[in-house]
Amino acid sequence: xxxxxxxxxxxxxxxxxxxxxxxxxxxxxxxxxxxxxxxxxxxxxxxxxxxxxxxxxxxxxxxxxxxxxxxxxxxxxxxxxxxxxxxxxxxxxxxxxxxxxxxxxxxxxxxxxxxxxxxxxxxxxxxxxxxxxxxxxxxxxxxxxxxxxxxxxxxxxxxxxxxxxxxxxxxxxxxxxxxxxxxxxxxxxxxxxxxxxxxxxxxxxxxxxxxxxxxxxxxxxxxxxxxxxxxxxxxxxxxxxxxxxxxxxxxxxxxxxxxxxxxxxxxxxxxxxxxxxxxxxxxxxxxxxxxxxxxxxxxxxx
Numbered sequence: 001x002x003x004x005x006x007x008x009x010x011x012x013x014x015x016x017x018x019x020x021x022x023x024x025x026x027x028x029x030x031x032x033x034x035x036x037x038x039x040x041x042x043x044x045x046x047x048x049x050x051x052x053x054x055x056x057x058x059x060x061x062x063x064x065x066x067x068x069x070x071x072x073x074x075x076x077x078x079x080x081x082x083x084x085x086x087x088x089x090x091x092x093x094x095x096x097x098x099x100x101x102x103x104x105x106x107x108x109x110x111x112x113x114x115x116x117x118x119x120x121x122x123x124x125x126x127x128x129x130x131x132x133x134x135x136x137x138x139x140x141x142x143x144x145x146x147x148x149x150x151x152x153x154x155x156x157x158x159x160x161x162x163x164x165x166x167x168x169x170x171x172x173x174x175x176x177x178x179x180x181x182x183x184x185x186x187x188x189x190x191x192x193x194x195x196x197x198x199x200x201x202x203x204x205x206x207x208x209x210x211x212x213x214x215x216x217x218x219x220x221x222x223x224x225x226x227x228x229x230x231x232x233x234x235x236x237x238x239x240x241x242x243x244x245x246x247x248x249x250x251x252x253x254x255x256x257x258x259x260x261x262x263x264x265x266x267x268x269x270x271x272x273x274x275x276x277x278x279x280x281x282x283x284x285x286x287x288x289x290x291x292x293x294x295x296x297x298x299x300x301x302x
Contacts, residue, residue: 002041003018003022003041003042003044003045004018004019004045006040006041006042007041007042007043007044007045007046008042009045009100013096014096014097014100016093017049017093017094017096017097017100018045018048018049018097018100020052020093020094020097021045021048021049021051021052021053021093021094021097022044022045022048024048024051024052024055024056024094025047025048025051025052025055028055029051029055031253031256031257031278032047032051032253033051034252034256035249035250035252035253035256036048036051036249037249038248038249038252039152039153039245039246039249040245040246043152043153043154043246045097045101046101046104046105046152047149047152048097049094049097049098049100049101050098050101050145050148050149050152052094052097052098053094053095053098054115054145056077056094057074057077057115057116057119058119060073060074060077060119061074061119061122061123062122062188070123071120071123074116074119074120074123077095077116078116080092080095081095081098081109081112081113081116083095083099084098084099084102085102085109085112101152105151105152106151107148107151108147111144111147111148112144114139114140114144115140115141115144115145116140117140118136118137118138118139118140118141119140119141121137121140122190125189125190126185126189126190126191126192127190127191127192127195127205128191128192128194128195129194129195129196130194130195130196130197131194131197133194134192134194137192138170138171138174138175139167139171141174142170142171142173142174143166143167143168143170143171143174144170145170146165146166146167146168146169146170146171147163147166147167147170149166149169150162150163150166152246153242153243153246153249153250154242154243154245154246155241155242155243156241156242156243156244157241161241162238162241162242164234164238165234165235165236165237165238165239165241166238168231168232168234168235168237168238169235169238169250169253169254171231171235172228172231172232172234172235172254172257173253173257175224175227175228175231176228176257176258176260176261178192178193179193179221179224179225179228179260179261179264179271179276180260180264180271180275180276180277181275182208182271182272183211183271183272183273183274183275184275186208186209186272191205191208193220193224197220197223197224198220200220201216201217201219201220201223202216203216203217203220208272211272211273212272213270217269217272218268218269218270221264221269221271222265222269225261225264225265225269228261229258229261232254232257232258235254236251236254239251239254256278259278260276260277260278262278263276263277263278264276
């Protein structure tokens with residue numbers, strides 16, 4: 001069944017809005033989009049809408065149009081989010097789909113405010129001294145997305161019991177991105193790896209900016225990879241608290257994203273001039289068995 005039909009989305013303008021979000025997810029969110037194929041059809045449009053909104057804000061900050069004002073653009077997005085939560089109809093396709101998702105799943109306004117706060121932090125040169133300082137940014141930029149997705153995934157018990165796992169899910173993915181994108185982030189004037197943690201290995205920002213192999217950098221990156229794997233374990237502990245039909249999606253996403261850490265290790269932690277990417281063939285090898293099991297299960301229930 002068509003995803004939009006399964007979700008009961010019938011209005012032409014709303015179908016067009018969700019279709020645009022799906023296009024954005026398919027184009028930009030390779031790993032996430034692949035994982036969403038494992039969700040029940042009725043849940044996929046909401047996943048696309050939430051991804052589309054996050055991508056919209058991220059693009060305004062990371063890839064602003066020439067001559068544009070990213071701060072003003074983010075303020076406009078914030079105004080549109082206010083329209084959504086005040087019951088109005090925004091004039092943007094992604095926000096139209098988001099508004100419908102917010103209403104369907106009763107999502108909290110605070111989650112979107114925290115997200116936009118972190119996006120605004122990226123408008124200035126970024127660096128953090130400690131993991132405690134980084135925590136506020138990661139909560140707003142990533143953990144809230146796990147919390148937004150939680151009602152879409154559904155839970156077998158009180159949602160509050162599953163929230164720590166959802167928070168860890170977003171944190172694990174974001175920390176992985178930080179490690180994968182160290183070089184690109186430096187080009188944008190950002191360094192998300194905490195300075196105090198780097199200093200413990202004799203690594204400074206200036207040393208990273210030299211972009212040459214160094215055993216101190218290798219040791220620091222190995223530490224960050226190990227620390228991030230521990231966050232994945234916390235996220236994995238929350239999977240059994242989700243509805244059974246959502247677990248294959250989350251488990252596959254966790255496996256695929258941890259594959260980026262594996263690629264970093266395979267590069268011997270030389271990630272300042274190279275980008276660790278999980279090959280498409282490996283993504284398919286991971287996702288195909290889960291997708292086959294989901295399809296067979298759905299057919300058996302039909």
